[in-house]
Structure formats: C-alpha cells, structure tokens
Amino acid sequence: MNKTQQMVLTGLIFAVALVLAVVENTLPPLPLAVPGVKFGLSNIAVMYALFFLGRKQAYLIAVLKAFFVFTTRGAIAAALSLSGGLLSITVMILLMFLFRDKITYLIISILGAVFHNIGQFFVIILIYTGMNLWAYLPVLLISGLVAGIVTSTLLKFILPALKRLV
Known part of the structure; x- marks a missing residue:
C-alpha cells in the first residue's frame, strides 16, 4: 500500500470512528448505567487501525478523535479522550510486542x-x-472489561467489511 492509499484509508477509518461515536451517543443509556461509562464503539476503528494499518495511524486517529471531541464537547472531554486513547494504544502495542502471536x-x-x-x-x-x-476505579475496571469484550466482538463482525476497504 502506498502512502496515498494509506492516508486515504486512515481518513476512512477515522470517519468510521466518528460515525460509531455519533451512533453510540444516540443510543439510550445502558440499564444501571454509571455516569460516563460507555462501550467506546469508536475504539473499534482505532483497534482496526492498530492491527492492520500500524501504530502511527492508530495514534493519529486517537489524536484526531480527541480533537473532534474538543470541538464538540470541550476541553475536559478532549483531555479524557486523548489520555485514554493514547494509554490504551500504548498498552495494546506493548501487549502485541511482548506476546506476538x-x-x-x-x-x-x-x-x-x-x-x-x-x-x-x-x-x-x-x-x-x-x-x-478512588471508589470509582473498580467500576471503571469492570466497565473496561465489559467494553473490551463488546468492542472485540463487534470488531469480529465488522472486520470483513473493513477488510474490503484495503
């Protein structure tokens, strides 16, 4: 894949991330939902970028997502998006490096x-x-577990359609 194709595909995956974020925001709240807890559907696009496009593209999409959040929801939401996205990608890269296949x-x-x-x-x-x-941390850890299962499962279903983009 040449640089132009990679740039276009990164842009398409970013667009998918934005669409997934908008869709998630239109869904009704989860039953017994804790404030601020979501599935993070747009992270499906970030994971796809990391797995199939590369680290730079995954980081770029995370930064662009945070900028989009800044323009639509403000600085605090953007800081949360950026910090969570960058740490998440870094951990996933480390896991992929340490454990490979x-x-x-x-x-x-x-x-x-x-x-x-x-x-x-x-x-x-x-x-x-x-x-x-600190009492909120266990809630976030459990919700992260659930969100990770949901996004991984959805990625498996969406993967065939995303692979057609390449």
Whole structure:
C-alpha cells in the first residue's frame, strides 16, 4: 500500500470512528448505567487501525478523535479522550510486542479498554483534586472489561467489511 492509499484509508477509518461515536451517543443509556461509562464503539476503528494499518495511524486517529471531541464537547472531554486513547494504544502495542502471536484480539481489546479507563481516571483525579474518587476505579475496571469484550466482538463482525476497504 502506498502512502496515498494509506492516508486515504486512515481518513476512512477515522470517519468510521466518528460515525460509531455519533451512533453510540444516540443510543439510550445502558440499564444501571454509571455516569460516563460507555462501550467506546469508536475504539473499534482505532483497534482496526492498530492491527492492520500500524501504530502511527492508530495514534493519529486517537489524536484526531480527541480533537473532534474538543470541538464538540470541550476541553475536559478532549483531555479524557486523548489520555485514554493514547494509554490504551500504548498498552495494546506493548501487549502485541511482548506476546506476538500468543495473544488474542479479545485480550488486547479488554486490556486496551481497561487502560483507556485508567488513563481517563488519572486525568479526572488531576482535574478534581481534593475529591476522593478512588471508589470509582473498580467500576471503571469492570466497565473496561465489559467494553473490551463488546468492542472485540463487534470488531469480529465488522472486520470483513473493513477488510474490503484495503
């Protein structure tokens, strides 16, 4: 794939990420939903970029997503998106490097989602100093587990359509 094709495909995957984010925001809240907890459907596109386009493209899409969040929801939401996205991608890259072919997309997705939440949690702690938010961390870890399972499962279903883009 030449640079132009890669740039166009990265743009298409970013567009898919935005569409998935908009779709997720139109869905009704989850039953017994905890404030701020979502499945993170747009992370399906980031995972696809990481697995099939490369690290640079995955980071680029995460940064572009954070910029989009900034323009639509403000600076705090953008900081959460950026911190979670960058930490998540970094952890997934480390897992793929350390375990190569011995790790599944499911495990990578789960740990990526968990670390996405951890990245966001630490930004929240920095923003809301003086508040004891540590009780919220187990909720974020469990929701990361569930979100990772959901995004991995959806990626398996969407993968054939995304592979046709290449």
